Amino acid sequence: MSKAVLSPPGSIVPLLGNEAIARGAIEAGLDVAAAYPGTPSTEIGETLAEAARELGFHFEWATNEKVASEVAIGAAWSGLRAMCFMKHVGVNVAADALFTLTYAGTIGGLVVVSADDPHAHSSQNEQDNRHYAVAMGLPMLEPSTPQEAKDLVYRAFDLSERYALPFLVRSTTRISHTRAPVRLGEIRERRGKGKFKPPEPDRYVQVGAIARKHHRELLEKLSRIERELASEFAEVRGGSGELGIITSGVAYTYVLEAARAMGLDVPILKLTMTNPLPAESIGEFLRGLKRVLIVEELDPYLEERVKAIAKDTAPDVEILGKAQGLLPRVGELNIKLVVGALSKVTGKPSPIDFGALEERAKPALELAVNRPPVMCPACPHRASGYAIRRAAGSAVYLNDIGCYALLFQRPFNLGDVTHAMGSGVGFANGISLATDQKTVALIGDSTFFHAGIPALINAVHHNRKFLLVVLDNRITAMTGHQPHPGVPVSAMGEEVPALDIEKVVRGLGVEHVQIVDPFDFKAAENAVREAMKHDGVSVVIMRRECALLTVRRLRREGVKIVPYRVDPDKCTYCRVCINTYACPAFVDTGKVVEIDPTVCFGCGSCVDVCPYGAIEPMEGSLDWRGEKIGV
Amino acid sequence: MASDGSEFNIIIAGVGGQGILFSSRVITRAALDSGLNFVQSEVHGLAQRYGSIKTEIRIGRDVVSPLIMEGTLDLLVALEPIEALRYASYVTDRTSIVMNTHLVAPIGAYLERKRIPKVKEILEVLEALKPKRLEALNAVEVAERAGDIVVTNSVLLGAVDALGVLPFDEGALRRALEKEAPKKYLELNLRAFDMGREEILKR
Numbered sequence: 019m020s021k022a023v024l025s026p027p028g029s030i031v032p033l034l035g036n037e038a039i040a041r042g043a044i045e046a047g048l049d050v051a052a053a054y055p056g057t058p059s060t061e062i063g064e065t066l067a068e069a070a071r072e073l074g075f076h077f078e079w080a081t082n083e084k085v086a087s088e089v090a091i092g093a094a095w096s097g098l099r100a101m102c103f104m105k106h107v108g109v110n111v112a113a114d115a116l117f118t119l120t121y122a123g124t125i126g127g128l129v130v131v132s133a134d135d136p137h138a139h140s141s142q143n144e145q146d147n148r149h150y151a152v153a154m155g156l157p158m159l160e161p162s163t164p165q166e167a168k169d170l171v172y173r174a175f176d177l178s179e180r181y182a183l184p185f186l187v188r189s190t191t192r193i194s195h196t197r198a199p200v201r202l203g204e205i206r207e208r209r210g211k212g213k214f215k216p217p218e219p220d221r222y223v224q225v226g227a228i229a230r231k232h233h234r235e236l237l238e239k240l241s242r243i244e245r246e247l248a249s250e251f252a253e254v255r256g257g258s259g260e261l262g263i264i265t266s267g268v269a270y271t272y273v274l275e276a277a278r279a280m281g282l283d284v285p286i287l288k289l290t291m292t293n294p295l296p297a298e299s300i301g302e303f304l305r306g307l308k309r310v311l312i313v314e315e316l317d318p319y320l321e322e323r324v325k326a327i328a329k330d331t332a333p334d335v336e337i338l339g340k341a342q343g344l345l346p347r348v349g350e351l352n353i354k355l356v357v358g359a360l361s362k363v364t365g366k367p368s369p370i371d372f373g374a375l376e377e378r379a380k381p382a383l384e385l386a387v388n389r390p391p392v393m394c395p396a397c398p399h400r401a402s403g404y405a406i407r408r409a410a411g412s413a414v415y416l417n418d419i420g421c422y423a424l425l426f427q428r429p430f431n432l433g434d435v436t437h438a439m440g441s442g443v444g445f446a447n448g449i450s451l452a453t454d455q456k457t458v459a460l461i462g463d464s465t466f467f468h469a470g471i472p473a474l475i476n477a478v479h480h481n482r483k484f485l486l487v488v489l490d491n492r493i494t495a496m497t498g499h500q501p502h503p504g505v506p507v508s509a510m511g512e513e514v515p516a517l518d519i520e521k522v523v524r525g526l527g528v529e530h531v532q533i534v535d536p537f538d539f540k541a542a543e544n545a546v547r548e549a550m551k552h553d554g555v556s557v558v559i560m561r562r563e564c565a566l567l568t569v570r571r572l573r574r575e576g577v578k579i580v581p582y583r584v585d586p587d588k589c590t591y592c593r594v595c596i597n598t599y600a601c602p603a604f605v606d607t608g609k610v611v612e613i614d615p616t617v618c619f620g621c622g623s624c625v626d627v628c629p630y631g632a633i634e635p636m637e638g639s640l641d642w643r644g645e646k647i648g649v
Numbered sequence: 650m651a652s653d654g655s656e657f658n659i660i661i662a663g664v665g666g667q668g669i670l671f672s673s674r675v676i677t678r679a680a681l682d683s684g685l686n687f688v689q690s691e692v693h694g695l696a697q698r699y700g701s702i703k704t705e706i707r708i709g710r711d712v713v714s715p716l717i718m719e720g721t722l723d724l725l726v727a728l729e730p731i732e733a734l735r736y737a738s739y740v741t742d743r744t745s746i747v748m749n750t751h752l753v754a755p756i757g758a759y760l761e762r763k764r765i766p767k768v769k770e771i772l773e774v775l776e777a778l779k780p781k782r783l784e785a786l787n788a789v790e791v792a793e794r795a796g797d798i799v800v801t802n803s804v805l806l807g808a809v810d811a812l813g814v815l816p817f818d819e820g821a822l823r824r825a826l827e828k829e830a831p832k833k834y835l836e837l838n839l840r841a842f843d844m845g846r847e848e849i850l851k852r
Contacts, residue, residue, distance in 0.1 A: 030681070031681075032674075032677050032678065032681055032687075032689075034691075057693055058693065060693070061693070139692055140692075140693070162713075163688075163713065191692075192690055192715045192716065195690060195691050195692060195693055196688060196689065196690045196691075196715040197673075197674075197677060197687075197688075197689040197690075197691070198686075198687065198688045198689070198715075199681055199686060199687065268715065271688075271713040271714040271715065272714050272716070274713055274714070275712075275713060275714045275718070278711070279718070350716075352714070352716045352718070353714050353716065353717075353718040354718050354719055357718070370718065370719065370720040370721070371720075372719055372720070372738075375719050375720050375738045375739075375741070376719075376738050378737075378738075378778060379737035379738035379740070379778070381774045381777065382734045382737030382771075382774040382775065382777075382778065383734065383735070383737055383738070385731075385734050385766040385770060385771060385774060386731055386734035386735050386737075387731060387754075387755055387758045387763050387764070387765060387766070388701075388755065388757065388758070389664065389699075389700055389701040389731065389732070389755040389757070389758075390700055390755075390757060391665065391698040391699060391700030392698060392699045392700065392755075392756055392757065393698065393699075394666070394698055394699060421698060424698070427757065428757065428760045428761070429760060496698075498693070593759075596756070596759050596760065597760065600756050600757075600759075600760060601756070602699045602753075602755075602756045604756060604759070605754060606754070606759045614753065615798070616751065616753070616789055616798050616801070617753065
């Protein structure tokens with residue numbers, strides 16, 4: 019967290035959108051927040067975790083998004099102000115709780131944040147969660163800047179209490195991960211302790227007739243919200259002429275700059291509340307125009323709804339956007355794309371000849387070899403992958419969500435499938451049932467707790483035969499090292515009971531369970547070989563802490579990280595190290611392999627990979643396996 | 650968009666783990682302390698794991714979009730030479746480039762037997778884009794002389810400062826580094842900054 023988040027009211031500080039969201043909740047008097055980490059939402063939690071210690075409210079990293087939502091809902095039903103937040107796909111996990119929540123309503127202010135990831139920068143899909151708001155009957159606010167993100171979250175708490183409904187604030191990567199100056203407001207007093215007292219006896223009991231009654235109430239609330247909040251959350255910005263633009267979220271910023279770059283002074287309708295849509299404001303905006311360009315990321319959500327509104331209010335207005343291919347449905351928008359659309363619509367030339375720039379850049383781009391993310395130097399997953407590849411050989415590999423998903427890449431090729439949290443174990447159930455193929459599922463420790471357990475229970479109960487390797491690096495690593503139920507500290511730094519994965523697995527009825535240090539290649543390989551022979555579901559836990567944690571601890575302790583080196587006289591340039599272990603510290607000079615000292619963490623795990631013993635420590639290099647560092 | 654000095658657009662590119670987010674924070678801190686508005690976008694999560702990463706920083710009264718439009722880049726800072734290449738379509742005669750010459754080859758390129766460009770070639774194609782200025786230095790080597798290669802990013806910040814193109818007052822960037830650097834490594838960072846600056850000024 020940047021220290022800036024807790025600066026005094028009135029100060030203007032540089033905040034990441036996610037920090038601004040956290041600050042907005044803190045200013046609103048947040049009592050309880052819960053989440054499961056997921057990019058691009060994680061820093062909301064990192065910020066709250068640190069602030070919670072200082073200010074005394076509660077924040078926890080929950081087992082998964084559904085549980086996180088239920089923690090927040092329970093607190094809000096007890097009259098406290100609560101928030102849960104998650105990445106877009108996290109809403110899929112939480113959806114079961116959230117759908118019925120809008121029937122139940124809330125007493126304490128309850129804000130749900132969905133951080134969507136157009137372009138799938140760090141996600142398995144580009145799903146557009148605005149559809150959820152409609153399906154759930156959840157009022158939705160969309161900020162365009164970090165400042166708005168803070169202000170809207172703050173406002174959403176009050177509105178949630180006014181309408182006794184949770185409010186959704188939808189962010190996207192370019193809001194959540196944008197840093198900008200934010201003016202801070204006063205921090206309201208918290209409520210502290212709540213009391214669970216339903217406003218009516220059947221308020222939280224959703225069955226049959228009661229659910230239908232609550233459904234009707236929800237629809238009434240939504241029409242009230244549409245009427246009463248339209249003027250606050252639908253803003254027309256300047257301009258004149260027959261062409262207008264309707265936009266929302268970060269797309270609004272691209273529209274402003276694209277219009278300015280083209281010297282266009284067009285009226286812009288900025289929609290901050292995108293469910294329920296303020297139909298009357300939209301109709302009024304349309305009536306003065308001949309053509310309207312809809313600028314939004316991902317699905318034509320606004321476009322289709324504006325069309326429906328126009329049919330009743332301004333049937334002659336031409337609605338332009340994705341339907342004409344003016345803007346893409348895949349990936350993010352940017353200024354250039356909006357300039358392109360405006361140029362086509364107005365006939366005005368683009369102020370910059372993008373084609374010429376691209377043409378000129380070709381020789382440079384041709385040289386720019388790709389650099390996809392790879393596992394870090396010293397990463398235990400690389401060692402696990404190496405051992406599994408050697409021991410299990412050809413099999414169906416069901417990978418999961420985490421850094422280890424990168425094992426799908428060469429040279430490991432351990433990822434026929436990477437799909438959704440915990441799905442690898444579920445798919446292993448189906449594939450081992452449907453085929454006679456050897457089946458290996460891989461799952462991380464945090465993902466195991468999140469969604470792996472029910473599928474493992476299913477496997478035990480149905481006598482499935484496959485190997486589950488738990489890649490236990492003692493943390494939720496991919497999102498930046500958040501604790502999970504297997505770690506003895508909470509998000510707020512309290513000492514808490516840690517669940518032992520081995521005991522959990524044995525408790526579920528798995529009979530063949532082994533634990534190894536993946537840096538001990540022989541032991542790891544043997545464990546996999548033995549487990550594969552077992553007639554039933556078997557589990558190998560490969561346990562070694564995330565290398566980034568180890569390196570950070572060593573540095574904190576003042577231990578200098580000394581890399582390993584390759585003896586050029588012993589190196590035969592067989593490239594076995596690169597071709598089977600692929601640590602990013604290896605450098606291929608064309609004659610020998612070297613180790614880049616700026617990349618190597620000095621773990622020494624690659625020593626055993628070299629058939630010629632050419633990799634050796636330097637003076638002061640550590641031996642992580644031998645010295646039991648990181649296990 | 651404007652090249653009239655009303656906005657200043659920066660891309661910092663490199664490999665995950667090179668301290669790009671830190672360098673960005675120093676620059677935005679300097680902007681804020683100079684009373685300037687800014688917007689900066691960054692990428693977190695899996696993409697950071699030794700993959701290509703970049704941040705985009707925009708400084709100016711009216712900037713709102715977190716992303717820069719091609720053709721409007723004022724400064725490209727590359728912590729790794731291959732990473733400089735990716736933003737070639739942003740470069741025009743208003744762009745200054747500061748590039749670290751220490752090349753980190755993507756391990757995947759070895760596995761797929763792809764050709765890895767030489768630093769000399771990279772400099773040639775960048776030069777062909779006719780940037781306003783192109784300065785290349787081995788920042789790793791300078792950082793090593795300063796005391797530790799972990800401050801390579803501060804060497805480059807010093808080199809950037811020496812160009813005199815940033816829309817800040819004299820000394821603002823160094824003061825921002827003083828504020829943002831962890832206390833324990835403050836001296837080391839400042840030394841790296843000064844040496845990076847010197848490296849350019851003596852040319």
